[in-house]
Amino acid sequence: MSLLTMWISGAVVLLLSGCAAAQITYAKDWEVARSGRTPIIKCTVDSSTSLSSTTLHLYKQKPEGDMRRIMHFPAGSQSATLDKETPRRFNAVIREQTVSLTISRVQPEDAAVYYCALWKGDKKVFGSGTRLFVTGEKTxxxxxxxxxxxxSGDGRSVLLCQARGMYPDLVKFMWKDQAGNEVKLSDTEELLEQRDEGQEVRVTSMLIIDQQKARSNTFTCSVQHDRSANNDLKSVVIPAGNSEDETKPEINPNPVPIPTCPPPKEEEEEKEEEKEVENYGISK
Structure with a gap:
């Protein structure tokens, strides 16, 4: 299984069918928009589903809130029908199999995860959605x-890649070997992520690999941040070599001998301490 293109998000992933994930895909995992701008969120329905005979729904889910439908496309329609509580700033159109949701003059309350959804048999398919951030701050x-x-002590090495100081605090990690191939997980490879909240959010990706591979190969860690930017991929290379604990410590050629018994002064101090303890009636 190929992994190592992990990302962190607060979005809820809804997969209501075992084969549902491939039915609806999204152009972006997240979108960042300044207040007053007009973001566009796109989803594409797999060609195995004909929208001429299938109704398509659009949903909005705010953080820690209920999911609410905002509009739908009747089967065969290219124009959306808004639900009653949906502002007219929201609009969407269908071109072939792709839906484009436009939010004019976007406002902070529009920040949410947006989903396209359709019925497949007796189950509604959503996919992973696109999370919209609305901010007055620059990214x-x-x-x-x-x-x-x-x-790690079991013949494997740990490579760390850390992203910090970003806004919004969503990142997606990718690892590649020195041939430029995406690292594939095996029995000797793992990927973990850790998120530290504080004054500065830090997200760390940990690649655990065979020790010999770490010695003889370079690895590149890349981080994707604001996907609305064109050149948003940042990369850093970890060169081949030994990890920190493989460096042998320096040996002092003239070590100081360790005494086998305490010198007389230390013996006297110890006896005085014993007397004080006895005087207070405390046993050691």
Whole structure:
């Protein structure tokens, strides 16, 4: 299984059918828009489903809120029908199999996860959705660093890649080997992610690989941030070599001998301490 294109998001992934994930895809995992601008969110329905005979629904889910339908396309229609509570700033059209949702003069309350949905048999298919951030602040790209750390003790090494200082705090990690191929997980490889909340959010991707591979190969960690930008992919290379704990410590050629028994002064101090303990009636 090919993984290592992981990302962090607060969006709820709704897969109501085992084969549902391939039915609806989204142009972006997330979108960042300044207040007053007009973001466009797109989803594409698999060609195995004919929209001329299938009704398509659009939903909105706010953080920690209920999912609510905002509009739908009757079968065969290229124009959306708005639900009663949906502002007229919302509009959508269908071109072939792709739906484009436009939100004019976007406002902070429009921030949510947006889904396209349709019925497949007796189940409604949503896919992963697109998360919309609405902000008055400028986006900040991540600061990226990567390095090897101590090996895990079972013949494997750990490579760390950390993104910090970005806004919004969503990132997607990708790992590649020195041939430029995406790293594929095996029995000796794992990928973990850790998110630290604080004054500065830090998201860390940890690649656990065979020790020999770490010694003889370079690895590249890339981070994708604001997908609305053209050149938003940042990369850092971890060179081949030993991890930190494989560096042998320096040996002092003239070590100081360790005494086998305490010197007389230390013996006297110890006896005085014993007397004080006895005086207070405390046993050691």
């Amino acid at each position: 900040e790209p991540p600061k990226l660093s990567a390095f090897p750390v101590s090996r």
